[in-house]
Amino acid sequence: MxxxxxxxxxxxxxxxxxxxxxxxxxxxxxxxxxxxxxxxxxxxxxxxxxxxxSLDVAVVEIYDSHGGGEPRRVVLTASEFDALATDVPMAQLLKTAERIKPPKATKRVTAERIDYATLEHAGKPHRGKTTEEEAQLVRDNLEEINKRLADEGIRQIDPADPEHAARYGFPA
Missing domain, CATH: 3.30.60 (Wheat Germ Agglutinin (Isolectin 2); domain 1)
Incomplete structure (x- = not known):
């Protein structure tokens, strides 16, 4: 065949x-x-x-009080962004602007322990043993947890998958 x-x-x-x-x-x-x-x-x-x-675009991050401490990422056409510079042409402004260095990677001295027995983290893949509390939380809130996992780009839990069924106590 x-x-x-x-x-x-x-x-x-x-x-x-x-x-x-x-x-x-x-x-x-x-x-x-x-x-x-x-x-x-x-x-x-x-x-x-x-x-x-394709468009010529500018991708900018805005750090202000509206983001709650997090930057807002905005995509706009390059011409719209260029029009914001009224004193000096944008091309010149960008050449003379202060350069930003990427943050240096720092080693964590103490890693935060994630509590997988909470709705915020239940169902995320991890190496440790799945506690009965996490398994029960997953069984009781599967739809909500799968939506969160999908939104985070993480694999979803399938009760029909033998590995998931064993890990979270779904009936075989």
Missing amino acids: GRKTVHISDFSGKVLQSDDEIVRVVVLEHPDLVAGPVQLEARSVEVESIDDA
Whole structure:
């Protein structure tokens, strides 16, 4: 018995032929993307217009009182951002602006212990033993926990998966 694998374009739904140039498109950010980056496959002709449609953008972080201590990331067209500089052209301003050094990695002297028996952390993959408290919390709140895991880009818990069933005490 033989098997045949058929590849289908994620964009058009058409079968990808062996002579088609297949392109992998990784979506890093999108308003509808909830669980982290995804990849799509398409024929190269289907994505030719991406470069033509691309925008010159500025990605900025704003540190102010609105973010509750966290920066707000904003994406805007480069021309909109450039228009904010009224005294000196933006190109000149960017050349002379203070450079930011990436923060140095620091070793944690004492690692925080995560309590997996809380709704905030229950169900996250970890090396330690799953306590009965965590297992019960997962069984009682599976839908809520799976939504949180998906939002964080972490694998979800499947009661039908033998490993998950054993770990969290789901019936076999």
